[in-house]
Amino acid sequence: MADIINFPTKTEAVQLREDMRKLEEEIKVQLDLLQDINDRVVDLTVDYEDMLARLCKITGVHLPPELDFEPDFDI
Numbered sequence: 042m043a044d045i046i047n048f049p050t051k052t053e054a055v056q057l058r059e060d061m062r063k064l065e066e067e068i069k070v071q072l073d074l075l076q077d078i079n080d081r082v083v084d085l086t087v088d089y090e091d092m093l094a095r096l097c098k099i100t101g102v103h104l105p106p107e108l109d110f111e112p113d114f115d116i
Contacts, residue, residue: 097104 094104096102
């Protein structure tokens, strides 16, 4: 005798598709938020590095080359 495989009913499949669509939307929202946070962290880091470079210039402290935040070009 053959084994019978129970497939989801049409109603279950419709519900699963709807649930998956909602999850996809939430994933997109969270990825957008993550991108916003990442952009803000980058902006804050640039501001921090600018302030550190100014502080070092004012106080006469020289950063090691690997920590030198001075841009090599004019912006």
